[in-house]
Amino acid sequence: MTAVxxxxxxxxxxxxxxxxxxxxxxxxxxxxxxxxxxxxxAEAGTVAAGGAVPAGTASGVGGGKALRPALxxxxxxxxxxxxxxxxxxxxxxxxxxxxxxxxxxxxxxxxERRHRATAWTVFGIPAAILAGDAxxxxxxDLLLEDGGPQGRWAARCLLAAVQRLISGQSADMEFEKRxxxxxxxxxxxxxxxxxxxxxxxxxxxxxxxxxxxxxxxxLADFGSHIGLAFQLVDDLLGIWGAPEVTGKPVWSxxxxxxxxxxxxxxxxxxxxxxxxxxxxxxxxxxxxxxxEDDLSHAAWLIEDAGGRRWAEEEATRQLEAAxxxxxxxxxxxxxxxxxxxxARFIANRES
Amino acid sequence: MTAVxxxxxxxxxxxxxxxxxxxxxxxxxxxxxxxxxxxxxAEAGTVAAGGAVPAGTASGVGGGKALRPALxxxxxxxxxxxxxxxxxxxxxxxxxxxxxxxxxxxxxxxxERRHRATAWTVFGIPAAILAGDAxxxxxxDLLLEDGGPQGRWAARCLLAAVQRLISGQSADMEFEKRxxxxxxxxxxxxxxxxxxxxxxxxxxxxxxxxxxxxxxxxLADFGSHIGLAFQLVDDLLGIWGAPEVTGKPVWSxxxxxxxxxxxxxxxxxxxxxxxxxxxxxxxxxxxxxxxEDDLSHAAWLIEDAGGRRWAEEEATRQLEAAxxxxxxxxxxxxxxxxxxxxARFIANRES
Numbered sequence: 001m002t003a004v005x006x007x008x009x010x011x012x013x014x015x016x017x018x019x020x021x022x023x024x025x026x027x028x029x030x031x032x033x034x035x036x037x038x039x040x041x042a043e044a045g046t047v048a049a050g051g052a053v054p055a056g057t058a059s060g061v062g063g064g065k066a067l068r069p070a071l072x073x074x075x076x077x078x079x080x081x082x083x084x085x086x087x088x089x090x091x092x093x094x095x096x097x098x099x100x101x102x103x104x105x106x107x108x109x110x111x112e113r114r115h116r117a118t119a120w121t122v123f124g125i126p127a128a129i130l131a132g133d134a135x136x137x138x139x140x141d142l143l144l145e146d147g148g149p150q151g152r153w154a155a156r157c158l159l160a161a162v163q164r165l166i167s168g169q170s171a172d173m174e175f176e177k178r179x180x181x182x183x184x185x186x187x188x189x190x191x192x193x194x195x196x197x198x199x200x201x202x203x204x205x206x207x208x209x210x211x212x213x214x215x216x217x218x219l220a221d222f223g224s225h226i227g228l229a230f231q232l233v234d235d236l237l238g239i240w241g242a243p244e245v246t247g248k249p250v251w252s253x254x255x256x257x258x259x260x261x262x263x264x265x266x267x268x269x270x271x272x273x274x275x276x277x278x279x280x281x282x283x284x285x286x287x288x289x290x291x292e293d294d295l296s297h298a299a300w301l302i303e304d305a306g307g308r309r310w311a312e313e314e315a316t317r318q319l320e321a322a323x324x325x326x327x328x329x330x331x332x333x334x335x336x337x338x339x340x341x342x343a344r345f346i347a348n349r350e351s
Numbered sequence: 352m353t354a355v356x357x358x359x360x361x362x363x364x365x366x367x368x369x370x371x372x373x374x375x376x377x378x379x380x381x382x383x384x385x386x387x388x389x390x391x392x393a394e395a396g397t398v399a400a401g402g403a404v405p406a407g408t409a410s411g412v413g414g415g416k417a418l419r420p421a422l423x424x425x426x427x428x429x430x431x432x433x434x435x436x437x438x439x440x441x442x443x444x445x446x447x448x449x450x451x452x453x454x455x456x457x458x459x460x461x462x463e464r465r466h467r468a469t470a471w472t473v474f475g476i477p478a479a480i481l482a483g484d485a486x487x488x489x490x491x492d493l494l495l496e497d498g499g500p501q502g503r504w505a506a507r508c509l510l511a512a513v514q515r516l517i518s519g520q521s522a523d524m525e526f527e528k529r530x531x532x533x534x535x536x537x538x539x540x541x542x543x544x545x546x547x548x549x550x551x552x553x554x555x556x557x558x559x560x561x562x563x564x565x566x567x568x569x570l571a572d573f574g575s576h577i578g579l580a581f582q583l584v585d586d587l588l589g590i591w592g593a594p595e596v597t598g599k600p601v602w603s604x605x606x607x608x609x610x611x612x613x614x615x616x617x618x619x620x621x622x623x624x625x626x627x628x629x630x631x632x633x634x635x636x637x638x639x640x641x642x643e644d645d646l647s648h649a650a651w652l653i654e655d656a657g658g659r660r661w662a663e664e665e666a667t668r669q670l671e672a673a674x675x676x677x678x679x680x681x682x683x684x685x686x687x688x689x690x691x692x693x694a695r696f697i698a699n700r701e702s
Contacts, residue, residue, distance in 0.1 A: 028518045030525070103484065107477035126458035126524055129480060130517045133454065133487065137513040140491055144507050152503050156495050162488040166481045167379045173477055174381070 005065060006341040012070035012083070012090070017041075019087045020069075020094060023142060027134050034131035038102055038119040040064065064114055067230075067342065068093045068201035074339055075202050075219050078331040079211030086205035088142050089154055093201045095139035096158055100165050100197075102132035107173060108256065115247040136162065143208070154208040161200040168193025175259035179285045186264040187228075194234070195227030202226070202339075218329040222339065225322035229347045232315040235260035236308065237351065239299050245351045251295040257284050261314070266307025276305035319347040356416060357692040363421035363434070363441070368392075370438045371420075371445060374493060378485050385482035389453055389470040391415065415465055418581075418693065419444045419552035425690055426553050426570050429682040430562030437556035439493050440505055444552045446490035447509055451516050451548075453483035458524060459607065466598040487513065494559070505559040512551040519544025526610035530636045537615040538579075545585070546578030553577070553690075569680040573690065576673035580698045583666040586611035587659065588702070590650050596702045602646040608635050612665070617658025627656035670698040 021041060024032050036042040069090035076086030104110075105118040106125055112118060120128035143155040171189040175181045202223030203216045237246050238253035238260060253260050259267075263284070269277045280301040283294060290298070302308060322343045326336055372392060375383050387393040420441035427437030455461075456469040457476055463469060471479035494506040522540040526532045553574030554567040588597050589604030589611060604611050610618075614635070620628045631652040634645060641649070653659060673694045677687055 027514070028521065030521050031517060099484075103480050107480060127521070129454050129458060130521050133450075133484075134514060134517050136484065136487060137510045137517075141507060141510045144495075144503050144510070152495050155506075156492060159488045159492045159495070163378070163485060166382060166485050166488075170379065170381050170478070170481050 004345070006070075006338065006345050008074070008338045009065060009067060009070040009342065009345075012073045013066040015073065015083065016066065016069040016087055016090045016094065019091050023091055023095065023138060026138060026141075030127070031131050031134045034102075034119055034123050034127050035098070035135060037122065038128075038131065039098055040114060040116070044122050066094065067346070068097050068197065071198070071201040071223065071339075071342065072205040074205070074335055074342075075216075076205035076209050077335045078219060078329075078339075079206040079209050079215060080332070081205075081209040085209050088146055089204045089208040092139040092143050092154070092158060093197070093204055095135045095142075096162060096165075097197060099132045099135040099139070100162075100169070102128050102135065104169055107169065110252075112247060112249070146208075150208050150210050154204050157200055157204055157207055161196045164192040164196035168196070172258070176257050178259065179281065180267060181259040181264050183264055183268050186259060186261055190228060190231040190261060191224070194231040195224045198227030198230060199223035215329065215331075218325055222322050222325040222329070222343075225318045225325060226343045226346050229315045229318035229322065229343070232261055232311045232318065233347060233349060235262050236311050236315075237349075239263075239302065240308070241351070247351065251299060254284075254295050254298050255290060257290075262302055262307035262311040264307075265310040265314075266302040266305035269305035269307065273305040276301045280305060315347050319343055355696070357421075357689065357696050359425070359689045360416060360418060360421040360693065360696075363424045364417040366424065366434060367417065367420040367438055367441045367445065370442045374442055374446065374489060377489060377492075381478070382482050382485045385453075385470055385474050385478050386449070386486060388473065389479075389482065390449055391465060391467070395473050417445065418697070419448050419548065421693065422549070422552040422574065422690075423556040425556070425686055425693075426567075427556035427560050428686045429570055429680075429690075430557040430560050430566060431683070432556075432560040436560050439497055440555045440559040443490040443494050443505070443509060444548070444555055446486045446493075447513060447516075448548060450483045450486040450490070451513075451520070453479050453486070455520055458520065461603075463598060463600070497559075501559050501561050505555050508551055508555055508558055512547045515543040515547035519547070523609070527608050529610065530632065531618060532610040532615050534615055534619050537610060537612055541579060541582040541612060542575070545582040546575045549578030549581060550574035566680065566682075569676055573673050573676040573680070573694075576669045576676065577694045577697050580666045580669035580673065580694070583612055583662045583669065584698060584700060586613050587662050587666075588700075590614075590653065591659070592701070598702065602650060605635075605646045605649050606641060608641075613653055613658035613662040615658075616661040616665075617653040617656035620656035620658065624656040627652045631656060666698050670694055 020039070024035050024041070027035060033042070033044070037044050072090035072093050073083040073086050076089070077083050101113065102119055105113060106120045106128055110118055111121050119131065139158065140155055143151045143158065145151070168189050168191070171185070172193055175186070175189065199220040200223070203220040206216045206219055235253065238248065238258070239251060239262060241248065243250045266280055267277055280298060283298050283301065323340060326339055371390070375386050375392070378386060384393070384395070388395050423441035423444050424434040424437050427440070428434050452464065453470055456464060457471045457479055461469055462472050470482065490509065491506055494502045494509065496502070519540050519542070522536070523544055526537070526540065550571040551574070554571040557567045557570055586604065589599065589609070590602060590613060592599065594601045614631070617631055618628055631649060634649050634652065674691060677690060
């Protein structure tokens with residue numbers, strides 16, 4: 001087990017990045033600047049009007065881990081095609097992921113992402129809304145440009161994931177205002193918000209290169225499980241993660257009363273943890289703002305009620321389920337090994 | 352010349368409405384409620400979770416004039432196919448139009464549209480952002496569901512219009528902060544913000560039913576001209592329209608210092624109107640909020656500097672150019688007559 005980004009992910013990022021940058025050149029200069037900043041390809045104010053994203057000004061951050069493009073390229077290779085044939089699909093998934101981040105950051109009022117100020121705080125809410133819209137439309141166009149039924153099918157799979165992203169984000173925000181959320185509701189929300197696009201990333205390359213549906217579906221299943229594992233770890237880091245590593249303020253999810261998976265698990269904890277569960281419900285249900293002491297106490301209650309342990313164990317179960325999907329899927333051995341490595345990384349990452 | 356909505360537009364709305372309602376059933380209940388409210392198909396709080404939009408609760412407003420779906424159906428008939436074959440394309444255009452309205456209302460801070468509170472004021476900004484996203488994705492999926500290259504091509508035309516919508520809205524907002532805007536910049540902005548989707552509406556049905564590109568391009572040209580005429584009239588109504596008819600507050604565009612076409616024309620007025628032009632520039636360039644007297648004075652200055660007359664005459668010129676496009680396009684006579692009637696309505700409407 002390791003928390004180091006797998007080498008294959010970094011390689012994939014290098015393969016995809018030129019195509020990602022080239023795709024942004026189709027946008028107007030204003031939208032390109034917002035998108036390039038958000039993607040970590042440039043700092044604000046460095047994109048020359050009318051020109052390409054200048055390589056010299058590229059940010060060192062590089063826009064997140066880029067797991068989804070790596071998974072998309074692996075799904076191409078899973079179907080026996082060379083990774084290069086799936087670059088468009090990988091770019092499309094990454095664009096949709098970033099469309100959703102641009103809009104989510106506005107909705108959640110988040111001011112920091114990937115150790116940098118979020119796009120809406122730099123360029124304003126209108127520009128960030130429009131840039132998100134532009135990335136969603138661009139992703140579609142890239143897939144459709146590639147003639148043939150595969151592009152169309154890949155585009156529709158991505159659209160289905162977009163509708164689930166929307167549904168998940170909508171539920172996530174609604175839950176913040178609710179006193180109680182059931183485990184089922186919370187798992188559905190996480191499935192929509194995170195697993196759906198991960199499932200799409202893990203299968204879109206195969207779909208785009210004409211793989212049989214049975215292979216695409218197995219890969220999507222794998223993606224669903226690692227997507228849930230990803231969200232579980234994300235939720236754990238959102239409470240107990242080190243801010244200097246995650247790039248998010250400490251207890252950020254508790255502050256907004258997010259009904260994340262560990263929180264809901266704690267609220268619905270076993271009878272033996274009833275006292276802690278009740279205290280947690282009361283604390284998060286209070287109408288007044290939560291103090292630092294409240295937040296620290298809430299984190300402790302979640303742990304005491306078993307929410308932390310459940311989420312850790314569930315992440316492991318999802319990792320195992322993901323590996324089981326792969327075991328019965330006919331894919332090349334090296335692809336199998338790389339997918340497993342990414343799945344393990346997702347379940348053990350620290351940021 | 353008349354300002355009564357052409358009968359064909361109302362008929363088209365009746366043809367398209369069931370498909371539009373059916374399309375919303377693909378959304379989650381939360382998104383469906385926001386979309387149905389925004390589209391004027393229901394009032395807030397009336398959409399049952401999991402159910403269809405109940406007919407009994409439909410708003411009498413009916414969501415605007417629905418010119419674009421009518422144009423889309425006419426473009427099908429222009430290609431010699433029955434209108435019914437273009438219903439999906441008409442729905443897709445209307446969904447994209449409303450995606451942009453949902454997001455624009457947030458960005459512009461508009462609180463009223465079609466005599467009702469805007470969606471973001473009723474459901475909150477996050478829900479309105481997500482509902483816009485959902486409509487954009489839904490529009491794409493409807494076109495792609497219809498197998499074959501035409502659906503794909505129609506989807507790409509619509510995506511191109513979306514990128515221009517984004518560009519136009521971005522420029523429009525940027526202009527509000529600028530002291531001066533050239534006529535060329537302003538015409539490009541209006542072309543992007545309004546004419547592009549109108550051009551798409553006028554040709555997407557033809558494209559969707561496999562008409563020859565030459566016909567689709569002539570129809571798009573026609574649409575571009577009526578789109579510009581539409582924007583010119585919109586700008587005139589935004590300053591001198593009767594609030595009880597337009598459903599917008601009086602002088603609403605001046606209040607936000609919109610560099611609309613009549614304003615830019617007045618600022619760049621003839622030498623004989625230099626004094627009024629300068630006073631207008633000074634007045635709109637002031638940093639402090641504009642009083643009612645300022646707004647009334649600004650409207651008068653725009654008129655004095657010739658901005659109103661220019662916009663009225665330009666709308667007529669665009670109407671004539673649109674009619675000229677049709678004259679040389681081989682389409683059935685009844686379709687020609689109906690398109691001309693809509694073009695005239697657009698140039699002479701009062702709301």
